[in-house]
Each structure stands twice: as C-alpha cells, then as structure tokens.
Amino acid sequence: TRQTEETKGNRELHVKTTLRELIIYLVFLVILCVVTFGMTSTTMYYYTKVMNDLFLDTVHSGGGTFRTITNVNDFWKFAKKPLLNGLYWETWYNNENVPNEQLGYIYYENKLLGVPRIRQLKVSTNSCQVHDDFKDVIRECFDSYSENLEDKTSEVTHANYTGWTYQTESQLDGSSYWGMLTTYSGSGYVQDLTGRKNTSAEIINYLFDNLWIQRGTRVVFIDFTVYNANINLFCVVRLVVEFPATGGAIPSYTFRTVKLIRYVTVTDYFILACEFIFVLFIVYYIVEEAIEIKKHKLSYLKSMWNILDIVVIIIAILCIVFDIYRTIVVDNKLKELLDNPDKYADFENLSYWQTRFDNAIAIAVFFAWIKIFKYISFNKTMTQLSSTLGKCAKDLAGFAVMFFIIFLAFTQLGYLLFGTQVKDFSNFQNSFFTLFRIILGDFDFHQLEAANRILGPIYFMLFVFFVFFVLINMFLAIINDTYSEVKGDMANQKNEFEMTDYFKRGYMK
C-alpha cells in the first residue's frame, strides 16, 4: 500500500495505482482462499458426526446415552456397552468374525491408533473445612477440584493394574484441560485398555468391581485417536465425565477432526504449490510494510489498515512456522506408534494446536477480506455509508456506554435472581449471552416464570421495554439521523473523479 500515499494529489493517477494494487491484492486473496479451503473439507463434519453418533448417542443398558449421564452408575453402564462396542468391531454385521488383519478398525474403516486410555483425578480426603456444628457427624469431606487439593497417594494392592498409581503431568506428558466446571491438570491415575474387546472388558469390570471411582474422584477422561486412511483424517476423541462436589456427574466431550498429514494426493501437492506462492506474497508484503514503517514512523500505526496488515502478516508467519513443526512431529509420532501398537497414542496436544492453527488462519482470511474495503471505499455510495458510520461514531460510543451500564446491571440482576435455578443465568457470561439472545428474540420465558413467578415476568418485561424498545430504537434513530445528514452534505459536494469514471473513459476511448 506504499504507492497509494504518494498519489493523493493526482486523482487520476491515484485511481490507476489503486486499481493495480487492488488486482494484486485480489490475486493474493484468491491464493489465500485456495490454501485455506485446501486445508479443510466438508467430509470433516461428517467424520465428526459419525464419531459423535457412535459414542454419544448409542443407548446403554439403562436406556440413556453418554449425553444423559447423571451419576456414577450411568458412567459404568456407558463404559461397559457403548464404549466397548464402539471401540472394538470384531464381527461383521451378520456375526461372522472379522479376519485378524482387519481388527482394530472402528466401523471397519477407522484405525484405532494405539490403545485407549482412561484417566481420573481425585481430591484428597478432608480437603475442605466442615463447619463446627457438623464436625461430629460429617467426618469426611471432599472439596471441589483444584490442582493443589489433588490426591496423590497410590494404592499398591492392585498389582496388575496401573489405575491406582498416581502419575504426574510430566510422567504422563499430559496437559491441562478446561472442563465444564474448572481446569484439570494433566496428571492422575491412568489405566490403558488393550487392542481387543475381551481383555478391555476385563479391565473395565475390574475397575468397576474394585470401586475405582470413589467419593474423591472429580473427573474421568477417556482418550483415544482414530485415523481414517480413506479420507486421510485423524479424529482425536476425548470423553470427559466430571463428578462435582455436589454429587452426580456432568458429561462433556471433544472430537477434534484434524488433517495432520498434509500431502498425500495430487490435490494436496497443488495446495503445496499455492502455499509456496503464499509465502512469496508474505515476503513481498513484509518488505512493503517495512518500507512504510521506516518512512512514516509512529504515524504508521494511526491507520487502521496498516494495523490490519501487520496482524495478517504476523498470523501468516506463525502459521508457516507451525506448519513445518507439525509435519516433523507427526512423522516422528507415527513411526514410534506403529512400532509399539500397544502404547497409548497421545495426539491430544498436537490436535489442540492444530485447531488453534486452523482458527488463526481463518481469522487471517477474515481480515484479508475486510481489507478489500480499503480499495473500494472511494466509490461515492460507499463513502456515504462509511462516513455515516464515522460520523455517528461519537454518538454511538456515548450510546454504547449507556447501553452497557444498563445491560450489565440487568445481567447482574438476572444472575443474582435466577442463577440458582435457570441454566441460562447460571453464571455471569451465560446471563450476558442470554440477555443478548433475548434482544434477538430467542428466549424461554417459561423458565424465568418457573424460577420466580413474580420477579421473573417483571424482570423480563422491564428488560425488553428498556433495552429492546427504548435503547434499540434509539440506536436506530442515531443511525437514521446521521445518514440523512451525511446524504445532505454529499448532495452539496462536487463530484470527485471516481473509479467508475475511469472505466467509462477507458470504454469510450
């Protein structure tokens, strides 16, 4: 965007330069889109869905599924049937046995890498204080999970099973996990399953019979990774059941479908080519921006577009680095894994960073799209709209302050009034999002009414009246009024040389 600056004086030259820049930019954008869409595919959703259906929606002997687990019993029912049946497919649908070399495939298609792992975290007994009145009656007490309350004692009676031995985060090469209730460390009591159904079932039954899950247990993880060679995708599965200090159980899960091996088919190599061009573009833009920074010094940061440029470039560089790193790591991991098929395959961390990487690149593309406006904004109608936004910015800011004070006051009120009863108000963020959704017309009035038959409706109607009717309409009034003004100003202004004029002239010649 160097040249643009220098041509402010000569309108026609300015248009011409901008046009050239725009075309280069569009080529860059196309390359970027090709690279991004090359990384993803619609198959990924179906893969996630198939795994979801299999592990989350298969009915266990109590009539529920993983999603409906509400206590330890349900968890064991899930572990004994849907989990084992989902992991091990040892007969065809007509009950013939699957030949040995085809064992170890979920749905006969998805190779189970290594063995699945079950891990739990406990808090130690009497990790919390009991009130004096109750001290004689309640002798044991287990606090909510927090890393420093972790139980680290190991039992030695279960010789053949590792499930009663505490291992630290570094021993397990684990990482912490953000659950529904809190963040859990990567350490804990680990029990790996095996590659066959009957031996795995034995392990699960042993854990069940010996009360592996105890009062102090706060979370259980089930981890495994599958690889589908047909479509060259990994799915890293983590099923989590949290056991809060209230009793009961809260299930959650992550299914990360990632493309850890990038270059296999012909299309993949075409993407690789695009990626090289992309790197060249990035180098070109780095140089350009460097020149600009040198020239304008601090005032460089005053333009929103320049900051956008910097952000996009930084994200791009990070992604390129990660891409190389990933290729190396995956290769090593796979080689090691295929040599020891009975080891747990830990792709948790890698898949986590891979999704972060995907997100980063998605955001970069978003910014790249937005930057189109830089080139388009000297068309007259466009200017009208953007200068409307610019002009009412101050009013909108004032409005926003007012809006947010009221909105936050309502958020807090909602949380305090209904927080113990209604999920949508059970914490501050939820309360905030819920009120936001009410503005858009997505709400459940009946649960508010059920939580408090008098304050519920009053709260709801006050909120809707003040925020939906008064404030939103005022928002509209601000924009409406400013638009009229801007349009009036524009009408008086003399017409500048525009891009459309440029095209018209070219056409007439």
Add this chain to the structure above:
Amino acid sequence: TRQTEETKGNRELHVKTTLRELIIYLVFLVILCVVTFGMTSTTMYYYTKVMNDLFLDTVHSGGGTFRTITNVNDFWKFAKKPLLNGLYWETWYNNENVPNEQLGYIYYENKLLGVPRIRQLKVSTNSCQVHDDFKDVIRECFDSYSENLEDKTSEVTHANYTGWTYQTESQLDGSSYWGMLTTYSGSGYVQDLTGRKNTSAEIINYLFDNLWIQRGTRVVFIDFTVYNANINLFCVVRLVVEFPATGGAIPSYTFRTVKLIRYVTVTDYFILACEFIFVLFIVYYIVEEAIEIKKHKLSYLKSMWNILDIVVIIIAILCIVFDIYRTIVVDNKLKELLDNPDKYADFENLSYWQTRFDNAIAIAVFFAWIKIFKYISFNKTMTQLSSTLGKCAKDLAGFAVMFFIIFLAFTQLGYLLFGTQVKDFSNFQNSFFTLFRIILGDFDFHQLEAANRILGPIYFMLFVFFVFFVLINMFLAIINDTYSEVKGDMANQKNEFEMTDYFKRGYMK
C-alpha cells in the same frame, strides 16, 4: 450527594466535586458487588441441577417421571421407586453395602437432615353444592381447595401411623404455600418417613394399601432438606402434587439452594470484612441523606436520585438485620436437629426468607448500578440521549395509554376465546405474557389454529397487524422524531464546561 447541590454556580468546582463523589461511589459499588457475589457461586446452579435430575427426571415403573405425573397412580409409582431410591443410598454402585457411618447421604455426598415428611390436605365431603337435577345420582361432592373447606376429621384406626390425624398449622409450625392452582395452608395430615430405606418403603406401602390419598385429597407435599459439607450449601426440597377437583394431578416443585451457614472458609471471612466496610458506608450515606432531608424538606423527594438513595439504604438495613437474625436461628436449629436425627428438619420457612433476602440485595445492587447515571449524565452525548427520553416522555405516555387499552382488549379477547383450550391463554396473566411474547417473535401459531380454526388465525393476524406493525412502528417514529429535534437543539446550544474538558486541562498543565 450533598455537595453537588451547592456548586451549581461554579462549573469547574462542580465537576471537581462530582468527580470526587463519583470515586467514593465507585468504591462503595465495588464493595457492594464483592459482598453480593460472595454470597453466591456458580456451584449453586449445579447443586440445584443435580437434585433436579435425581428427583424429577428419574424414570418410574410406568415409564414416566415426576414431571409427567397426571394421576394418583403415577404419584404412587413415583413414591415407590424414584423417591425412595433418590433419598436412600445404601449400596455403592457395585452393590456392596455402604458402611453404617456413611448412611444417610444422597449421592454419598449430601447429608439428609432429619427425616423426609409427607403431608396432605383434603376438603371435606359435600363441600360444594350439587345442582338439583343431579342430586339423586351424585351423592358426594368435593369442591376445589380453599382453607375454610378443609377436612379436619381424624381417623383412629391406623394406630402406628400419624398420616390419618389432622394437625393444625401451629402444631406443625408450618406456613402456607402458593401452588399452581391456589394457596394451601400449613396444616394437614402428616406422615414422617424414617432414615432407612426399608422402613420408609414399608410406610409408603401402608399408605398406598390403605388408600391414604382419597377423593377429597387436594394436595400432597414431600419435604426434606439436604446439606452438602463439601461446598457448604443447603438444598431445601419440596415436591408438590396437586389433585384438582377435575380429577388428575398436577406436579410442581421448589428446590431452594441456599447458603445458610455463612462463615467457614478464609474467603468467607474476607467477605465478612467487606460486609463491615459496607455497614460503614451505609452509616455514612444515612447521615448524608438525613442532612439533605433536613435542608430540602419535601422538595427532597422531587429528585428521582434521592428516592433511589432512600430505597437502597432501606434495603441495606433490612438485609443487615436479617443477616444477624439468620445466623442465630440456623445455629439453634442445627444444634437441635443434630441431637434428634429422627425429627423432621423444617428449613422451609428459613430458606424462603433467605431467597427473599437474596432477591432484595440483588435489586439493591441493580439500583446502585443505575445510580451511576447520576454522575455520568453531564457528558454531552449522554445528555442528548437522556433528554430525548425526557422530551418524548409525554408523547410516550399518551402512546402507552393507547397501547395498553388495545393490548388489554386483546388480552381479554384471547383469554375468552382460547382460554379453555390453550395453556398460554388459560388465565389473564398468561394471556398477557403470551401476547407480549408474540411481539418478540416467540409464539406457537399452531395451537391457536387448533383451538379455533377460524378465529385463531384472524385473532393472531389482527393482533400482529395492529400491535406489532402499527403501534410498535409508531413507538419508533416517536423516538426517532424526538431524537432529531433534540439533536437539532443541541447543535445550536453553546458548549458547557464538561468533564472531558477537566481531564484535558489536567493533562495540559
């Protein structure tokens, strides 16, 4: 807010004073928020949910749950399985017996305080008049519940059971309850269960076999309280099944999760410290307001802000008083209870007032937030918005009258037309809320259509046309128009000294 008044003349001094007041006020607000958020926690919702899941969503032998009870049969099915299994956890999940000292815990974590209580209210036979035509055929008749129609006769044949003996409200130390259909008194026929499963099951079976619930029975309450020492929370549970005069049954429930014991952990004592500061603040504000009242006499009440101050102070005082009262009562109750573990633990009343107290303090915080506007309103953009509201107030009031006449006319029409068929129109309030929700786009057209295939759609479309299209748009027109006006006025006005100027000057010095 004393000083503010006196400085109207000197603009700069005024700004300075206001700023000082604002800072003091913000400190107060922070303390208030700390105190409020210290009383609550996101764990409370999970506690309610865990109890909900256990008692409301566990399936009974007929395939339904507590929520789906529609007749006496369903009630007994619920009482025999999900209720008893939910209350008494006497084996671990692998069917080993729980040791004796760990009995009496729901989910092995939540101590059942005292014993659960079952209570019913009946109306006496022939509490209503039968029409002459039917007198020969219909010999018995039981009216809808009302306190003066209560059946107070006791049967003596069931020697070992209290369930057939009427006890008054004062004997039971009870209080009245607002159910789905009407308000019930605190008296009735009471049967306490025991602390063990098999004896409780015997009691329930005896009640079942001897037709404890009769034609005259109008409501059955199941009451108990649990205490979780891990998170120091009580959950006061009341399950209600109403038997209307129409036959059938209507279930409802309250789960009040409350923190009756306040000061146990270190954090709790930090909150206590904040509460002391809070009390000091309240004293300070009381003095200040007293001075102002003395000075301005009646004109004091003319300012909206002053009234807000008074309201906040009164709520604060009430809360402080209740806080002290609660601490004493809970302590006594618990001591008594731990001495007689076979008595019913009546926390119903206490938890009721505790939630009232929580609500009161929540509303006080809301008002405290709103008061920020007092200090913020002399920024120009703010004034623009608030004076828009002020200026269109008269028009909006006129509009509101018009709106409400039409709205009420529609409410009544909806109630009369669809009230016998559609739940959302089954009484005047519901009808009102339903129409309000239609404006926001949350409605069920099909049930209106099902209730009346011709009038349903016509009613719906007329309402939407008049209220949604015409009136709401007129509302918008009023605000829009007034905003333009106010903005025009402001533009002509000379700029007053503003808070931003104050900061700018400070910066330049």
Add this chain to the structure above:
Amino acid sequence: TRQTEETKGNRELHVKTTLRELIIYLVFLVILCVVTFGMTSTTMYYYTKVMNDLFLDTVHSGGGTFRTITNVNDFWKFAKKPLLNGLYWETWYNNENVPNEQLGYIYYENKLLGVPRIRQLKVSTNSCQVHDDFKDVIRECFDSYSENLEDKTSEVTHANYTGWTYQTESQLDGSSYWGMLTTYSGSGYVQDLTGRKNTSAEIINYLFDNLWIQRGTRVVFIDFTVYNANINLFCVVRLVVEFPATGGAIPSYTFRTVKLIRYVTVTDYFILACEFIFVLFIVYYIVEEAIEIKKHKLSYLKSMWNILDIVVIIIAILCIVFDIYRTIVVDNKLKELLDNPDKYADFENLSYWQTRFDNAIAIAVFFAWIKIFKYISFNKTMTQLSSTLGKCAKDLAGFAVMFFIIFLAFTQLGYLLFGTQVKDFSNFQNSFFTLFRIILGDFDFHQLEAANRILGPIYFMLFVFFVFFVLINMFLAIINDTYSEVKGDMANQKNEFEMTDYFKRGYMK
C-alpha cells in the same frame, strides 16, 4: 352518545357531557366484564387438560398414543386399552373394587353421562372412476368422502349389533362435522357402548374381529359427555379418526368444556344480578340509538362508533336469547337422560352453540373496550397518534394493495412448489399463514431446504428480502414520515380546551 353531538359549539359543556357519558359507559363496561368473567374460570383449562391427558396421551400397546395414530391397527390398539381404561374406572389405585354407586365416574370424579357412542361413515364401492389402463387390475375403488358418495347399505348378519345398520342424520338427530380433510354428515353406522367395562370391551372386540372398519370407511367418531359436579362443568368429547382415500389414518379431536348449568352457587346468583343490570343497560342503549337513527337517518351509519354500537347491541340481544333457550333445553335433556342412563347423551350440538355463544360475547366485550377510544380521543397526544393513522391511511392502503399482490404471489408459489412435501405449505391458507409467520421470525428453513434443495433456499431468501426487508421497511417509512408531518402541524395549531384543563380548573376552584 346522543348528547355529544349537540354540544360541539360549547367546548367546556362538551367536555362535561362527554365526561358524564364516559362514566356511565365505564359502569356498563365493568358490568359487562363481570358477566363475561363470571361465565368462565381458569378451572376450565385444567379440566380440558385433564381430559386431554387421559385420552390423547395415554400410551397403547404399540407404544403410541391417540395423537400418533397412523393406520387402522393403531386405532384398534387405542380403542382396546387407553379408551376403555379412560372411560371406565372400576377399581381404586390399590386394585380394590370401587363400590357400585361410585361406578361410572372418570377419575372417580367426572360422571360419564349416558353411554359413549362409536359412529362411522363409509363411501360406497366404486364411487370413483378407474383409468382405462388399470380397469382390469384394479376392480374396486373408494373415492374420498363426500356426502353424495356415502354408502347406505346395511348388513343384517350381525343381529345383536347396530354397527352394521345405516341410520340417517335425522334418525340420529346428528349434525355435520368439519374434519381435517372435509365435512362429514351426521348420519352413519352407529354402535353404542355400555356403562361397564367388560361389556364395552366385548363390543369393541366383536367390531374388531368382524372387520367393522373396512376399505370404504372414511371416518370414525367416538362421542361421550362427562359432567363434573365439583366444579359444575360439562366436557363434551369427540375423538375423530379420518381414513383418507390414500390409506392411513389422521386423528383429531374436540374437547368442549362448557358451563351448561349456570346458576348453582352464591356467586352464580350474583352474576345473575349483574346480568339483569346488563339487560337494563342494553335496553337503555337500544332506546338511545333508536333516537339517534331517527334523527340522523342514513348519515348515522357514517360514524364508525355508531356501527360499533349497533354490533354490540345485536350480539348482546342474541346472547340473551340464547341464554334463556339454553337453560330450558339443558334442563329437559338432563331429566330425560337421568331417566334413561343407558342412552347416548347427545350434547354435541348444544356445546357447539354454547362455544359460539361464548365467542360472540367475547367479541362484544372486545368492541366495548375499543369504544373507550371514542371518549379518550380528544386528549392532544392521543389525537396526534390517531390522526397519524388517519393521515397515512391512503398511503397505507396503496401499500397494502402492493403488499398483498406480492404476498399472494409468494403464497401461491410456495403452495405449488412445496405443497406436496411440506405441511406448512400443504394448502393455500397454510401457505399464507406460514409466510406471515416467516415475517415474525417463526419458520423452519430446513424443511424448505429438504423439499427442494435449490428452489427452497432461493424462494426463502427472495421472500425475506422483498417482503421482510423492503416492504416492511417501507411500511415503517410511511408511518415515520407521516408522524413527523402530523407533529409539525400540531405544533402550529392553537391549543384547544382539553379534558386535562377541565380537571385543572376543578382543582383550582
């Protein structure tokens, strides 16, 4: 409203007269509301609901309910279990037998009046034409139902059962019924059940075994009436299963909860008193309007308010007449019925007219509410709003024409494109309502997409763009613009003497 006219000259007198009239009118309105609300009660909804739950939501042996009937088999499953169990309650919940004098009560509370009746309508064989190509293969053909295609042949082989004998509408004293597919006559093949469970079960089994429902059967009705003496309400139940010519079955139902016996309790007699006052008011208004008509002749009809008066009066007279008629008929019917308890109790017709009567009175009350505007409209802010409506009426009418042509074009397009697949577009009215609901944000995009993956989304987006964005916003623009205009006009106008001035003066004296 006589006096109002004559006082146009003297503003003050005019206000005074209007005020007096307003007060009289408000008294009338209060009486009217008392009468109306006296007729209804919130218990009615619960009664309907209890009956609904019992007959529509009880599960049959195939796992479905009445609502989910999709073929003849399901119908018989429903008839054999939920129907019989719902109608006959011959044991208490603990399986003891109910004493004889308490038999015949649904839920032990609701007297089954007379016996239930099952009725079917058939079309005759070869009621339709088979195309030449198929004539050799398809020998029998049964058209969709229409009264003139009815099968009227009776079979004589089933001596003890009336179910195979055709009876005409006058023999049965029946009336036609508007079903989901078409309107059915009141004639048909009728089989009454009995008052006891086992004999009724025998009848149903006999019908089942002898294929009572045949290929020609187009509809089956199950009719009965219950009376609850506790709350003095009738519930007239009709369960309908239509068997369309396509095969399969479509269930529907009506539960009419009506108060056929009006005066039993003390409150009822208070209502009666109000009804007398109401009659007096009506006489007063009739006289007044008669005078006005005589005076103004045809120009009387030019005022919207006068027409409203006429409508309200006519409805009132009709209701009074019906009220008297109903009281007589019900009395006769009940006497006859209690003498012959084994006869079918036909309240179908009476309850139909009773609900019509309730609706009529509801609409009258609505109009009465609206008339308040007549008295209120000379307040200034009110005038502003109503004259805005008046002024933009012409523009809105033009807009409405445009709107409806586009709307109908879309309605038709939707019906033709998606009618065979999507319920919401399955006929013209549904299509119309569905589009209307889309404007309000209540729609199911996925079913449109499923019906046609290309045209569905395009249709939806075109509709939303043109109707929701362009037209609705234009509507808003019209109102907004006119409001500004009117407000401008008003500001210039000199203030007239208003009602508020009147009060102010009264206050100052």
Add this chain to the structure above:
Amino acid sequence: TRQTEETKGNRELHVKTTLRELIIYLVFLVILCVVTFGMTSTTMYYYTKVMNDLFLDTVHSGGGTFRTITNVNDFWKFAKKPLLNGLYWETWYNNENVPNEQLGYIYYENKLLGVPRIRQLKVSTNSCQVHDDFKDVIRECFDSYSENLEDKTSEVTHANYTGWTYQTESQLDGSSYWGMLTTYSGSGYVQDLTGRKNTSAEIINYLFDNLWIQRGTRVVFIDFTVYNANINLFCVVRLVVEFPATGGAIPSYTFRTVKLIRYVTVTDYFILACEFIFVLFIVYYIVEEAIEIKKHKLSYLKSMWNILDIVVIIIAILCIVFDIYRTIVVDNKLKELLDNPDKYADFENLSYWQTRFDNAIAIAVFFAWIKIFKYISFNKTMTQLSSTLGKCAKDLAGFAVMFFIIFLAFTQLGYLLFGTQVKDFSNFQNSFFTLFRIILGDFDFHQLEAANRILGPIYFMLFVFFVFFVLINMFLAIINDTYSEVKGDMANQKNEFEMTDYFKRGYMK
C-alpha cells in the same frame, strides 16, 4: 402490451386502453390459475405424508426408524421389518388373510407397480492412496464415491441372485442421483424383490447373510412406485442410504407424489378445456410480442416487462410440449407394466421431469402475478412506492456490495471456525444460510458455544452487532430517507389524470 406504447400522448385514451388490456390480462391470469390449481390438490400432501409415516417413521427391532439409521446394522434392521411390512400387506388388521386379488396393495389401497428394486454402488479396493507411514498396516483403502472410482467387477458365485453382477447405466436405463454427499451414477449392482412377502424376505436374508453390503459400498437405493386409483395419484419412492468413507450411514429419501394420468374425471376434462383456452392465449401473446419485437428491435429488451413476457411464454411452450410427451410415455409404460407385473417399474425419471414441469409452471404463474404491477403502477400512491424503490436502487446497490463482502467474510469465517463441529456451518452454503437465519432470529447459540467456548460467542456477537444492528439499520435509513424525499417531490408535482379519475367521471355521467 402493444397499444400502451402508442397512447402516451393522450392521457385519457391511455387509461382506457390500459384498462381494456388489464381486463384481458386478468382473464388470462384466471385461466392460468385454474389450470395450475387443477394440476394439484391438497390430497397430494396427505399422500406423501402417509407414505412418509409408513416407511420413515415405523420403528425397527433396534428401536430406531429409517430416519435414525447410522450404520449398516440399522439398515438391515430397517430392511427386514419396516420395509417388508410396509411393502406387503397380506393380512387384514384382525390377521385374516387378504384374498389373492387384493394382494399387492400398500395400506390395501395403493397398488405397488411392478416389483421394488434394491441397488448399490461400490468403489473399488485401493481406490485411494495410503500415506507411506501407514502402508504396512493399512492394506485396503476405499475412497469416497466418484464415478470413475466405481467397482465394476461381478461375482459369479451367487447364481440365482443378480445382486452381485455389475450393470451399466444404459443396461439399467437409469439416471444419476444427487445425494447428500455427492452425485451417484445410474449403474450398479441390482437386486429386484418380488411381489410377495415371504419370497422377498428370503432375498433380503440372503443378501444379509452373504454380506452384500461391503466396505466398498458407498450407497444403497430402494426404489418402487405405488399408484392410488381412488385419487389417481402416483407416488414414486426412493429410499437412499449413503455409506461415506468415514464409516457409518446417512439416510435420505425422495417421495414424489405426481399426477401422471391427467384426464379421468369430469373436473379433469374441465381443466382440459381451460388448457385449450390457455394455448389460445399463448398464441395470442406470441403474436403480439413478435409484432413488438419487430417494431422496437433491440430496445424491446430494455423494458423489464417485455423480458417477463418472453420468459412466461417460453415456460408455457415448454410445459405444453412436456404435457403431450408425458401423456404418450405414461400410457406406453403402463401398458408394458401391466403385461409384466414382475418387472421393476421405473417411474423415477418421469416423476423427476414431472416435478420439474410443475415447478416451471409455478414460476410462470408467479411472474404472471407480478406483471399485474405493470397495469397498476400509474396510480399515484403506487408510483410513490415504486419510485422510492427506483430512486434508492443505486444506494441500495452500493449498500449491497458492502453488505455482501462483510456477509461473505463472516460466512467463510464461520465455515472455517465451526465447520468440523456444527452442522449449520458444515459447508459454505449452510454457513451462508445459517447467517441469514440469524438475522431473522432463528439460531442455536448453544451449538456455537459448544463448538468453541471463546470464539463462538465472540463470532456471534460481532456478527449480530455489525450485520443485524449496523447494516440492517442502515438499510432502513436508506429506504426511510428516500421515501421522505420522494414524497416531498410528489407533493410539489401537479396531479396527472389517474385511473380513479376515469372511474369518477364514468360515475358522474
């Protein structure tokens, strides 16, 4: 529309001519509507629904239905029970056998034409590349379906069954099909069932026992056609189960209810008469437009109305041609079919074109409705609205560009961020539609939050803020502002002679 052009000078004559043209046009429109509505009927929806209920919602032995199929096992469970029971109705509901001549009717009413056909498509083994690391472990690999990867090998071991023999598209006279995942060719492995239940069950069991569906199987089709003589409608059913390369199964279906035989009843012949009149009209309009084209040459295409005329005429001609073609083909097909009742009845293609034809005519009618505006637009209020649209077109276009860049940027961002987790964002189109639906208030916030707890809410709120609040309100501002302008202009303009004047004059004479 010839004459209109020539009368621009004389306003009165112009109105008169237009009026005459309008009347002729309305006659045309009525005829067109009669023809269109004659082709369809509300019965069609019920027919589709009955078939839907029977095949999609009947529960199989695993507790699921066709809709809930998620793997090969479920498919076989469906095929063994709901499919066979749905196709063959060989006993009455009381278990008596249906007489032989009435066999072969679904629901005893719908003749199954020919025999049902099951067809599958496979991909060949090792149709994809396995990454080097895995080559030793994963020996077989089956790519996603694509026509050139099809497995075309036939097995000879199953002598009596055609299900293992590959047949090409031309051998099968098939056509390609657009499934949920991709487009499938018309070739494959075909197995026809028979006309009786037991023999068909044998075939299905044989296929099941011999693992007919293998790892390479990518899709299975079940095809059959039923004809209901009562209502003269065909229903062409195709049930599809796709087996993606991820494992698992995705069910889909088409039920095409079509009226292939047009002229049977008296009403049909009335429609035929209308169709003749319609043809005459089309001829008339063709001539007229031809004259116009000759006169105006290229400038003819400048008028939007002329293009509309051309489009309607072309569609009409296509429909007429197809109508004739269809009549001939159906007749031949039926004759052939009734001679060989054991052959598969292939109506797939015909019904496909029939629905295309129905859609085409529906769109033609839509355009015909829109054309009314041509005649109506010289009424003043109308002009106001349409010139508002015209005037703000340029601004709206500029706005639209801006809107779509932002909208597409959000679409892409949504797809990349949530595509692997959330169905609504699983591909670009879905993502686009989902964002569109968010604007209308139809969204599922919780699934966004579940997919990404941080980016989900941020993305949602940014989108709503920028697109819903800012852009939509700007849209409104544009229309609002332009309307005020246009109305101002109009007020100054002198009144032209209008259609209403014409009527007024006629009335005065």
